Amino acid sequence: MKTRKKKDVRESKLPYHLLSLPAVLLSGSIVLIPAIQTIFSSFTKWNGISKTKVWIGLQNYKELFHDWIFWKSLTNNIKWTLLFITVPVIVAMLASVLIAYYRIGHKTFQAIYLVPYLLAPTTNAIIWLNIIFSPSAGLVGFLQRAGWISITSPLGNMSTALLGVAMVDIWHYWGFLTVIFLAALRQTPMDQLESAQLDGANGWRLFFHIYLPNILPTVSLMMVLIVIYSFMTYDYIYLLTMGGPAHSTEVLSTYTYSLAFSAFKFGKAAAVSLSMGLIGSVAAFFYTWLSRKEAVE
Amino acid sequence: MKSNTSLMRPGRGRKRTAAFFIAVSVLVILALISLFPLALVVINSFKSHTQIMLNPFSWPTSFSFENYTYTWKIGKFGEGFVNSIKLTSSAIITGVLCSSTMGYVLATRRVKTWRPLTLYFLLATTVPLQMFMLPLYSSFVDLHLMGNVYAVGIAIAAWNLPMPIFLMRTYFLKVPYELEEAARIDGANTFHVLTRVIMPIVSPGIITVACIIGLFSWNEYLLTTTLLQSEDNFTATLKFLNLNGTFSRDFSVIMAGAVIMIIPMVVVFLLLQKRFIEGMANGAVKG
Numbered sequence: 001m002k003t004r005k006k007k008d009v010r011e012s013k014l015p016y017h018l019l020s021l022p023a024v025l026l027s028g029s030i031v032l033i034p035a036i037q038t039i040f041s042s043f044t045k046w047n048g049i050s051k052t053k054v055w056i057g058l059q060n061y062k063e064l065f066h067d068w069i070f071w072k073s074l075t076n077n078i079k080w081t082l083l084f085i086t087v088p089v090i091v092a093m094l095a096s097v098l099i100a101y102y103r104i105g106h107k108t109f110q111a112i113y114l115v116p117y118l119l120a121p122t123t124n125a126i127i128w129l130n131i132i133f134s135p136s137a138g139l140v141g142f143l144q145r146a147g148w149i150s151i152t153s154p155l156g157n158m159s160t161a162l163l164g165v166a167m168v169d170i171w172h173y174w175g176f177l178t179v180i181f182l183a184a185l186r187q188t189p190m191d192q193l194e195s196a197q198l199d200g201a202n203g204w205r206l207f208f209h210i211y212l213p214n215i216l217p218t219v220s221l222m223m224v225l226i227v228i229y230s231f232m233t234y235d236y237i238y239l240l241t242m243g244g245p246a247h248s249t250e251v252l253s254t255y256t257y258s259l260a261f262s263a264f265k266f267g268k269a270a271a272v273s274l275s276m277g278l279i280g281s282v283a284a285f286f287y288t289w290l291s292r293k294e295a296v297e
Numbered sequence: 298m299k300s301n302t303s304l305m306r307p308g309r310g311r312k313r314t315a316a317f318f319i320a321v322s323v324l325v326i327l328a329l330i331s332l333f334p335l336a337l338v339v340i341n342s343f344k345s346h347t348q349i350m351l352n353p354f355s356w357p358t359s360f361s362f363e364n365y366t367y368t369w370k371i372g373k374f375g376e377g378f379v380n381s382i383k384l385t386s387s388a389i390i391t392g393v394l395c396s397s398t399m400g401y402v403l404a405t406r407r408v409k410t411w412r413p414l415t416l417y418f419l420l421a422t423t424v425p426l427q428m429f430m431l432p433l434y435s436s437f438v439d440l441h442l443m444g445n446v447y448a449v450g451i452a453i454a455a456w457n458l459p460m461p462i463f464l465m466r467t468y469f470l471k472v473p474y475e476l477e478e479a480a481r482i483d484g485a486n487t488f489h490v491l492t493r494v495i496m497p498i499v500s501p502g503i504i505t506v507a508c509i510i511g512l513f514s515w516n517e518y519l520l521t522t523t524l525l526q527s528e529d530n531f532t533a534t535l536k537f538l539n540l541n542g543t544f545s546r547d548f549s550v551i552m553a554g555a556v557i558m559i560i561p562m563v564v565v566f567l568l569l570q571k572r573f574i575e576g577m578a579n580g581a582v583k584g
Contacts, residue, residue, distance in 0.1 A: 012487070013407065013408050015486070015487035015488060016402050016405070016407050016408040016487070017408060017410070019398040019399070019401060019402050019487075019491075020398070020399060020402050020408075020410060020414065021398075022394055022395040022398050022399070023395040023396065023398060023399035023418075023458060023462065024399075024414070026391065026395050026451070026454070026455045026458065027395075027417075027418070027421060027455055027458055029455075030429070030433065030451070030452050030455035030456070031421060031424060031429050031455055031456065031458075032421075032429075033432075034428075034429035034430075034431075034432035034433045034436070035424060035428045035429045037429075037432035038428050038429060038431060038432055041431065041432070048431065048434075048435065091327070094323065095323075095324060095327055098320045098323060098324055099324065101320070102317055102320050102321070104320070104321060104324065105324070109324050109327075109328060110574065111566075111567075111570060112328045112331055112332060113327065113328065113331050114566070114573075114574075115331060115332065115335065115563065115566075116331055116335075118512065118516075118562050118563070118566050118573075119516070119558070119559060119562055120515070120516035120518065120534040120537075120558065120562075121516065121518050122516075122518055122534040122535070122537055122538045122558075123534065123537060123555060123558040123559065126537065126538065126541045126551065126554075126555060127334050127335070127338055127555050128334060129541075130541075130548060130551050130552070130555075131334055131337045131338055131341065131353060131552070132334055134548075136350055136548075137341075137349045137350050137353055137548045138353065139337075139353065141353075142352065142353055142354065171330070171331070171334075175331060176577060179574055179577050179578060180577060180578055182578075183574075183577075183578030183579075184578075203316070225422075228422070228423045231425070232425040232426065232427075234426070234427075234518075234519055235518045235519065238519075239518070239538075252427075253425065253426075253427055256427040257427070257519075260431055261523075266431055269427075269431060270431060272427075273425060273427035273428050273430075273431070274428070276425045276427060276428070277424060277425055277428045280423040280424065280425055281420070281423060283423060284419070284420055284422070284423035287419065287422065287423060288416065288419045288420065
């Protein structure tokens with residue numbers, strides 16, 4: 001990438017400040033200011049409708065500390081993160097390396113794997129609820145009636161519900177990772193590959209010594225993004241189980257939403273979302289650190 | 298993206314071995330997993346409710362489009378798609394305007410604010426929607442913007458702004474500096490340079506960014522469901538969700554509805570495949 005030199009000293013800075021305005025105004029008014037308001041609300045008792053917010057200090061946070069649903073949600077977010085930084089990453093790496101190594105059907109497979117990622121969460125969730133998990137019309141019901149195996153919808157069982165939801169989300173997500181890994185594999189230097197092949201390196205050696213080191217920066221960046229997104233995850237959980245049964249799939253985002261829009265405890269909801277933000281900012285620190293070289297230096 | 302052909306070369310002489318066939322099988326099985334639920338949906342969309350209940354794997358007895366026309370009407374998909382198009386256009390216009398201007402500022406680094414702005418937008422990537430959604434909801438109520446699809450489109454663009462900005466930045470970095478300099482010597486000011494010289498060069502990048510913003514806003518769920526609360530301003534995704542709530546007893550309607558949701562997305566993707574994949578890859582690949 002080229003670095004640009006400041007050659008023309010007399011050039012006015014004003015146009016550049018004006019060009020910054022649209023993005024600054026947009027993000028400032030819709031993201032930054034409301035986020036600051038949320039931080040403030042988390043120290044108040046507020047139902048979201050009335051004009052008065054009562055300052056109660058750390059009360060919301062103290063309540064959260066003794067709130068088992070909050071801890072359950074946090075635990076589920078951590079489980080979710082562990083699932084997502086392993087399963088889809090491994091599957092996507094396997095698929096992309098196989099495609100790159102054997103150079104087969106690059107465009108076709110990439111396009112097929114990406115289809116679930118392109119569909120709306122609502123569409124995917126409704127499809128899975130009806131044609132896979134439904135006991136009357138879905139795959140689960142069909143297998144049940146066929147009597148081959150006793151199977152019930154994983155979503156209805158407290159111990160498997162989170163896995164069931166994660167399965168749908170991973171099904172929709174891993175193809176995206178494959179596209180990214182394939183793009184990174186494309187940048188593997190030719191000479192490295194050729195010299196390794198002349199040395200008679202086998203597939204495993206090629207993977208661990210050539211492919212993996214080359215795509216590692218991309219993989220680690222994606223892992224950090226996965227951590228960030230795992231603590232924000234909402235759509236599939238809410239659409240498939242609404243956090244149930246009995247809070248077994250509750251995550252911080254679904255808990256925030258139900259606190260705010262069902263219990264009208266906006267203050268407490270703000271406190272939960274702030275804790276999400278804090279966890280996110282730890283991950284953000286790593287993200288900034290990893291992308292720093294690219295975007296800042 | 299570099300267009301070197303390393304992907305093409307190492308495969309020489311690796312075909313027709315046992316390992317090759319295992320590799321192909323793995324890739325085909327993964328493809329089947331991706332398509333299996335969707336294929337079932339398409340097959341069952343031609344069947345009646347009782348036929349689906351009897352056996353979801355049976356082949357349809359006839360291929361009439363009656364299910365589709367009925368579902369389109371009953372689910373008010375026409376209205377839904379119009380709303381989706383309005384919302385998505387609003388998000389794309391807002392997102393492209395803000396990300397291309399900011400991307401240019403961050404790429405050229407001619408003002409000192411580029412560093413705090415870069416850090417701000419990097420951090421903004423990690424702000425959960427819940428962090429600003431509650432006050433935003435109150436503001437939407439106060440400003441009578443609830444149910445306004447254009448306003449919701451702008452909010453979605455704001456939330457998804459960082460990625461398009463950094464994507465645009467990479468396209469601006471590829472513009473040769475000499476070109477800009479030559480235009481300046483000819484007396485063009487910054488705005489002329491940007492609109493006449495640079496924008497035409499980065500237009501593929503703008504289309505890519507538009508595709509990515511379009512994908513996110515078309516599929517968006519949490520903000521739309523919170524800020525659009527009356528049925529007549531529901532987007533297509535919400536119309537389908539609504540249909541699932543009211544018609545959950547009729548599987549043929551749900552299946553046809555799913556196909557109605559799938560087809561436009563797949564068609565648009567096949568038409569703009571190159572842009573979508575380039576956008577996803579450049580947004581995440583370091584280098």
